[in-house]
Amino acid sequence: MAEEHAQRRLAAIMAADVVGYSRLVDLDEQGTLVALKERRKEILVPLVRQHHGRIVKMMGDGVLVEFASAVNAVACSVELQRRMAAANEDRPDDRRIVLHIGVNLGDVVVEDGDLFGDGVIVAVRLQAMAGPGEICISGSVYDQVKRKLDVQFDDLGPQAIKIVAEPVTVYRIETLAGWASRGPAERAPLPLPAKPSIAVLPFTNMSNDPMQEEFVDGLTEDLITDLSRSSGLFVIASNSVFAYKGRHMDVRRIARELGVRHLLEGSARRAAGRVRINAQLIDAIEGDHLWAERFDRSLEDIFAVQDEVTGKIVEALVGRLTTHAARNRPANLEAYELCVRARALSFQTAITAREAIFLLERALALDPRYAEAHRWLALNLWLGWEFFDAPVDPNRARALAEAQRAVALDPNDAGNRWVLAIILGHERRWAESDAEFDATVRLDPNYADAWAMRSDLLTLKGQPAEAVEYVRKALRLNPYPPGWYYWMLGQAQYALRDYESAVQTLRRPETYRNASRRFLAASLAQLGRLDDARREAQMFMMSNPGFSIRHWSASQPFRDEDVRRHFIEGYRLAGLPE
Numbered sequence: 236m237a238e239e240h241a242q243r244r245l246a247a248i249m250a251a252d253v254v255g256y257s258r259l260v261d262l263d264e265q266g267t268l269v270a271l272k273e274r275r276k277e278i279l280v281p282l283v284r285q286h287h288g289r290i291v292k293m294m295g296d297g298v299l300v301e302f303a304s305a306v307n308a309v310a311c312s313v314e315l316q317r318r319m320a321a322a323n324e325d326r327p328d329d330r331r332i333v334l335h336i337g338v339n340l341g342d343v344v345v346e347d348g349d350l351f352g353d354g355v356i357v358a359v360r361l362q363a364m365a366g367p368g369e370i371c372i373s374g375s376v377y378d379q380v381k382r383k384l385d386v387q388f389d390d391l392g393p394q395a396i397k398i399v400a401e402p403v404t405v406y407r408i409e410t411l412a413g414w415a416s417r418g419p420a421e422r423a424p425l426p427l428p429a430k431p432s433i434a435v436l437p438f439t440n441m442s443n444d445p446m447q448e449e450f451v452d453g454l455t456e457d458l459i460t461d462l463s464r465s466s467g468l469f470v471i472a473s474n475s476v477f478a479y480k481g482r483h484m485d486v487r488r489i490a491r492e493l494g495v496r497h498l499l500e501g502s503a504r505r506a507a508g509r510v511r512i513n514a515q516l517i518d519a520i521e522g523d524h525l526w527a528e529r530f531d532r533s534l535e536d537i538f539a540v541q542d543e544v545t546g547k548i549v550e551a552l553v554g555r556l557t558t559h560a561a562r563n564r565p566a567n568l569e570a571y572e573l574c575v576r577a578r579a580l581s582f583q584t585a586i587t588a589r590e591a592i593f594l595l596e597r598a599l600a601l602d603p604r605y606a607e608a609h610r611w612l613a614l615n616l617w618l619g620w621e622f623f624d625a626p627v628d629p630n631r632a633r634a635l636a637e638a639q640r641a642v643a644l645d646p647n648d649a650g651n652r653w654v655l656a657i658i659l660g661h662e663r664r665w666a667e668s669d670a671e672f673d674a675t676v677r678l679d680p681n682y683a684d685a686w687a688m689r690s691d692l693l694t695l696k697g698q699p700a701e702a703v704e705y706v707r708k709a710l711r712l713n714p715y716p717p718g719w720y721y722w723m724l725g726q727a728q729y730a731l732r733d734y735e736s737a738v739q740t741l742r743r744p745e746t747y748r749n750a751s752r753r754f755l756a757a758s759l760a761q762l763g764r765l766d767d768a769r770r771e772a773q774m775f776m777m778s779n780p781g782f783s784i785r786h787w788s789a790s791q792p793f794r795d796e797d798v799r800r801h802f803i804e805g806y807r808l809a810g811l812p813e
Contacts, residue, residue: 246343247308247376248350248358249288251315251336252297254367258742261770262330270332271296278318286311291350299358301350305340305379312336312370313386313408320368329739333368337361340375353399360396364405374404390483407482431552432495433516434471435459437480441504441511451503452477453575454512454541458499461545463681464649467553471495472683472713490519493714497525499548510534514544516551526551538564563606563645565598573598574608581615582717585623588615606645610654613637617658621790622750634658642671649679653688660692663792668692683712690723697795699730718745725754729805730798734758750779757805768809776811783812 253259259267275293283290283300286307291299302308316334323331339361341354361371372380377388386408393402435458440451456473463470471493479489486498501514515527526547530540565571573594580591595612598605616634619625638655645651656671675685687709690702706724710716721743728737741747741755752775759768776782784806793799807813 242345243342243352244345245340246350246354247302247305247338247340248343248355249300249302249308249312249336249338250297250355250358250362251300251312251334252294252362254333254335255744256296258747259330259332261767266330267332270326274319274322274332278322279315282311282315282318286314291348297362299350299355301343305338305376306383308338308340309370309372309376309380309384309386309408312338313384316368316370329742335362335365335367336370337363337365337372338370338376339373340379341373357396357399357403360399361403361405364391364394365407370408372406372408374406377404377406392481392483427494427496428469430467430469431497432469432471433462433497433499433548433552434476434489434493434495435462435473435499436489436501437477438500438512438514439502441502442506444505447503447505449575449579450505450572453572453578454503454537456575456578457541458544460650460679461541462548463679465549465553466680468549468681469495470681470712472681472716474683474717475713475715478715486517486519487522494711496520497552505534508534510537510540512540512544516548534568537568563604563648565602565605565607567598567602567605570598570602570605570608573601574605574611577608577611577615581611582618582719585619585625588619588623588625591615592619604644606641606648606651609637609641609644610648610651613641613658614654617654617661621661635662646674647678649675649682649685652678653682653685656685657688657692661792665692665696665792665794681712683709683716686712687716687720687723690727692792694723694727694730695791695793695795695798697798699727699798702727703731716745718743718749719751721746722749722751722754725751725758729754729758729761730801732761732801734761738762748774748778750775753779753782753806753809753811756809756811757802760808761805765808772806772809772811785813 253271279298280290286302287304288300288302288307288311291301300308300311302311316336319332319334323333326332337358337360339354339358341357342352343354344351357373361373365371371391381388389407391405391407394405396403435455438451438455440448455476459470459473459476462468475493490496490498496519498517498519499514500517501512504511510532512530516525517523518525528547530543532540565574577591577594577598580587580594592612592615595608595615598608599612602608613634616630616637620627620630620634635658638651638658641648641651642655652671652675656668656675659671660668672685672689675682679685686705690705693699693702693705703724706720706727709720713720721740725737725741725746728740737758738755741751741758747755752771756768756771756775759771784803788799788803791799
């Protein structure tokens with residue numbers, strides 16, 4: 236046989252693999268392998284053949300396919316996602332086989348039937364960017380298919396791809412499979428609240444300097460905070476609106492996904508000591524522009540502009556309301572910018588908490604009476620000793636003192652109140668903690684983080700049903716939340732003895748592999764799935780080697796001894812160390 240030499244050609248490459256394959260195998264290895272083999276035979280192979288593709292190789296849970304046509308590659312990908320969703324209908328939510336797919340059109344090297352080169356690398360990277368049930372395609376593919384296929388594209392903009400010199404423009408196709416992969420509860424459209432509802436989309440940075448991105452993000456967050464204080468409005472939390480940053484989507488779809496009627500869009504440009512802000516308020520259902528204005532002011536007036544924008548939006552939606560006492564504003568703009576940077580670092584890791592503390596201490600050196608900076612410093616100090624590796628002393632006492640200082644400087648800021656509330660709760664000063672949480676929701680009924688965080692203390696108090704309701708309320712205000720919301724929900728479901736729901740919640744990718752894994756292990760153990768439980772417990776201990784049941788029990792502010800015993804029982808069944 237003649238030796239086959241390497242050659243180059245232009246090809247459309249589809250890369251696909253299974254989302255959460257390791258988790259599926261852990262749950263049911265034999266069943267997963269059988270189902271995957273069946274899907275390949277009944278769905279994948281016939282579709283590739285129908286669209287004139289060639290399966291280059293199968294790699295465990297993944298596949299690489301070559302097409303001569305970008306149109307055929309995308310059409311095959313869309314149909315593959317649709318058929319996979321249909322095949323999942325009879326499977327439990329936590330056993331569904333869901334794909335994410337990347338498609339690229341580029342130069343490839345062919346050798347012995349295999350494919351190599353940047354064209355393949357980009358396809359694989361695009362697959363990794365795609366969410367469950369989604370397809371990500373490169374700009375070169377989009378140019379070929381945009382007028383030839385009846386699908387909706389979201390422009391994600393230029394994305395840096397490892398090993399590839401130039402950024403790649405990426406578009407996302409969300410198929411029905413994307414909705415199917417999220418489970419029945421999340422597929423249902425979110426009903427509109429009875430009161431006027433709004434989401435503030437991330438403002439666009441119009442400055443030539445990308446370093447101004449944090450300043451513009453901070454402006455967006457501050458507008459959300461100020462609007463949230465209006466009891467006559469329903470306001471979506473910042474975590475969820477920032478899920479849309481950089482995505483060019485139809486405003487009606489965004490409003491539908493967030494369950495609101497109104498959207499605020501805007502842009503900001505900062506240069507030479509001045510700031511220019513453009514903002515427009517849209518009724519996304521009727522398609523009407525309710526209000527639009529341009530502000531061109533000195534940078535020193537930025538907080539006055541924020542107040543003016545907030546006032547005009549509230550007036551446009553609900554009329555004139557009772558004016559809230561003004562929040563404590565920083566006296567130093569550099570201190571404000573340091574605090575904005577620290578906000579983004581909080582609630583992440585031990586390293587980011589230390590970096591946030593460094594920034595906040597600098598901010599307070601510039602402006603000692605800046606209440607918000609004291610609040611974020613308190614929170615990061617508390618996270619450090621409670622959850623990370625920071626020493627208890629002096630961080631515990633200092634966290635409480637900083638939280639109290641924040642409230643003393645600005646008792647009208649709900650954020651200050653809930654940070655003090657959670658710290659007081661963990662100090663077992665429960666009556667004071669409850670009072671601070673009550674003050675939080677009086678000041679800001681839209682404060683999603685506060686609703687979710689209070690659920691932790693309610694579970695430990697022996698009120699897990701109420702705790703679940705609090706997290707549900709938080710999730711409605713923040714439909715794309717940080718992972719710790721699901722930690723709080725899974726913990727409450729365990730306390731309710733709803734172990735199946737707890738397992739489903741705690742296996743969500745947002746919180747799985749977190750310290751919440753110990754609750755997952757306990758839930759599996761209570762269901763009698765001891766092998767699964769002990770495997771999860773072992774994996775939890777890999778990242779938490781110092782954990783012991785005795786120390787954990789002593790450190791948690793339980794108000795109900797039956798709840799404490801129930802958690803300890805689950806931990807012991809799962810094999811966690813005494």
